[in-house]
Amino acid sequence: MIDVHPFVIFIASIFTSNMIFSNFLGMCSFIAVSKEIPTAMGLGVAVTMVLSFTTVLNYIVYWNILVPFGLEYLMYIVFILVIAAFVQLLEMVMERYLSTLYYALGIFLPLITVNCAILGVSLFMVARQYDFLQTFMFSVGSGIGWALAITAMAGIRSKLSENSIPEGLRGAPTTLIITGIMALAFIGFSGMVQIQ
Amino acid sequence: MSTILTTTLIISAITSILAAILTAADRTVGNYGEVKLTINNEKTYNVEGGTTLLSTLRNEKVFIPSACGGKGSCGYCKVEVTEGGGPVLATELPLLTKEELVKNMRLSCQCKLKQDIKIEIPEELFNVKEYASTVVKMEKVTPTIKYLRFDLGEEEINFRPGQYVQLKAPAYEGNDEEVYRAYSVASSVNDKHAIELLIGYTGGIATTYVHQHLNVGDNVHINGPYGDFYYHEDDNGPIILAGAGTGMAPILSILKYMSDNGINRETIFFFGAKTMSDLFMLDQLKYFEEKLPGFKFIATLSREESLDWNGDRGRVPDSIIKHVENGESCSAYLCGSPAMIDSIIKALEEKKVPLHKIYYDKF
Numbered sequence: 001m002i003d004v005h006p007f008v009i010f011i012a013s014i015f016t017s018n019m020i021f022s023n024f025l026g027m028c029s030f031i032a033v034s035k036e037i038p039t040a041m042g043l044g045v046a047v048t049m050v051l052s053f054t055t056v057l058n059y060i061v062y063w064n065i066l067v068p069f070g071l072e073y074l075m076y077i078v079f080i081l082v083i084a085a086f087v088q089l090l091e092m093v094m095e096r097y098l099s100t101l102y103y104a105l106g107i108f109l110p111l112i113t114v115n116c117a118i119l120g121v122s123l124f125m126v127a128r129q130y131d132f133l134q135t136f137m138f139s140v141g142s143g144i145g146w147a148l149a150i151t152a153m154a155g156i157r158s159k160l161s162e163n164s165i166p167e168g169l170r171g172a173p174t175t176l177i178i179t180g181i182m183a184l185a186f187i188g189f190s191g192m193v194q195i196q
Numbered sequence: 197m198s199t200i201l202t203t204t205l206i207i208s209a210i211t212s213i214l215a216a217i218l219t220a221a222d223r224t225v226g227n228y229g230e231v232k233l234t235i236n237n238e239k240t241y242n243v244e245g246g247t248t249l250l251s252t253l254r255n256e257k258v259f260i261p262s263a264c265g266g267k268g269s270c271g272y273c274k275v276e277v278t279e280g281g282g283p284v285l286a287t288e289l290p291l292l293t294k295e296e297l298v299k300n301m302r303l304s305c306q307c308k309l310k311q312d313i314k315i316e317i318p319e320e321l322f323n324v325k326e327y328a329s330t331v332v333k334m335e336k337v338t339p340t341i342k343y344l345r346f347d348l349g350e351e352e353i354n355f356r357p358g359q360y361v362q363l364k365a366p367a368y369e370g371n372d373e374e375v376y377r378a379y380s381v382a383s384s385v386n387d388k389h390a391i392e393l394l395i396g397y398t399g400g401i402a403t404t405y406v407h408q409h410l411n412v413g414d415n416v417h418i419n420g421p422y423g424d425f426y427y428h429e430d431d432n433g434p435i436i437l438a439g440a441g442t443g444m445a446p447i448l449s450i451l452k453y454m455s456d457n458g459i460n461r462e463t464i465f466f467f468g469a470k471t472m473s474d475l476f477m478l479d480q481l482k483y484f485e486e487k488l489p490g491f492k493f494i495a496t497l498s499r500e501e502s503l504d505w506n507g508d509r510g511r512v513p514d515s516i517i518k519h520v521e522n523g524e525s526c527s528a529y530l531c532g533s534p535a536m537i538d539s540i541i542k543a544l545e546e547k548k549v550p551l552h553k554i555y556y557d558k559f
Binding site for chain 2: 077078082085089092107
């Protein structure tokens with residue numbers, strides 16, 4: 001296990017190792033759902049929640065089932081299974097007991113299953129050999145980082161929506177260009193902490 | 197060998213545990229018990245909660261029109277939910293107008309039953325039934341349009357001339373989903389044990405099924421009738437009928453109704469097509485011209501190059517402008533594509549046909 005304080009991992013995963021700006025993971029929903037701030041924030045909250053729970057679950061499954069039986073190579077399949085099942089379960093529970101939040105998130109909740117940032121965090125956790133607390137802080141931090149990135153992008157895009165942009169650049173192209181510029185800006189944080 | 201076995205066992209175990217958790221959750225968290233469904237404040241049903249309003253109503257033999265099969269994309273299955281519908285979902289919003297939101301309209305394929313619920317639906321939907329029919333006749337009337345006759349057996353269908361039914365296209369080779377598509381009835385309302393449809397080939401799921409997989413003798417599920425496009429007994433003024441392609445179907449039904457009941461209003465049927473080979477049912481139309489002295493059929497061809505054609509050339513709106521007189525006293529029945537109907541309405545407005553007497557079916 002590497003020796004980095006969990007809090008450092010937490011801060012680093014928000015800023016210097018941001019899922020979107022340094023790893024470019026979870027781009028599809030990032031581009032599709034970053035038009036308005038409220039929906040972007042809703043998706044950010046949902047991603048953070050799912051990310052925190054599934055990464056911890058995947059940690060338990062990986063170290064307690066896959067490693068003892070020598071089945072590490074199956075982690076991709078198993079992680080995806082766990083994520084899909086968890087999202088389904090969370091959807092059922094929220095529909096019943098937290099219906100306001102459920103309706104606010106709407107279609108985004110099932111979409112999270114295929115968000116690659118979720119699988120990415122579980123794979124990083126294995127690649128970097130984090131312990132339990134580090135994994136937990138890393139997953140929460142990555143979630144917050146992702147939420148921050150999509151909310152910031154939604155802010156910029158809602159401002160841009162009133163400007164006249166050449167037709168070929170509207171939508172995804174501008175979003176990708178802005179993402180690149182924002183990623184450059186986030187490099188500014190890199191002197192702070194470094195985990196990868 | 198043992199590696200393969202353990203791997204298989206571990207994966208199966210993980211999958212089974214996840215499946216067990218989800219099943220348990222579905223039984224407990226996802227179980228909404230029995231809920232009470234009240235329709236129009238008179239009929240009450242005790243139904244299983246947790247499923248959508250559309251499928252629950254279908255189980256109770258109340259058919260709400262739906263063309264996309266519950267995917268929330270066609271917007272036909274709107275019903276008024278007065279109590280217990282919960283908040284409007286994000287999947288419904290794009291298909292509901294502001295007025296509909298105020299009136300508590302919901303897409304019944306998205307709205308789930310979680311508590312006692314009260315809904316309002318038009319009375320005539322109770323008349324909608326499902327029919328197990330048999331194809332008894334299938335005839336190609338133009339290179340792309342088929343005329344089909346379905347026998348309903350002992351069952352009887354009561355519809356108004358101009359209304360439509362939905363035909364269920366089952367899964368077939370190359371298509372694994374079941375869809376319902378709407379087609380206007382071309383037969384007479386007095387022909388109660390059968391219906392006839394005109395189905396054009398567009399390459400879609402249902403038309404491919406009808407044109408490439410369906411044969412005489414096959415069984416087809418049909419439900420209906422639906423729709424607010426039908427013949428109105430408003431006054432005895434002249435009638436303008438207009439359509440193109442399969443849009444002739446509801447107009448044929450209206451004409452059959454008029455000839456069966458001896459309604460001899462001054463009537464012109466404007467039919468748009470590309471070439472002479474796209475004209476069909478000419479014998480039938482000739483029969484109406486003999487039976488109804490006030491009836492006239494005018495075909496307008498847009499791409500006919502042959503000099504044999506003596507009729508109108510161009511578009512239907514041009515023919516309307518040329519032939520219609522006394523537009524103020526006319527009623528009009530139009531069936532065709534949205535673009536065609538919009539251009540015809542413009543021509544009718546120019547002829548001063550009152551807007552409230554223009555009835556149309558856009559498809």
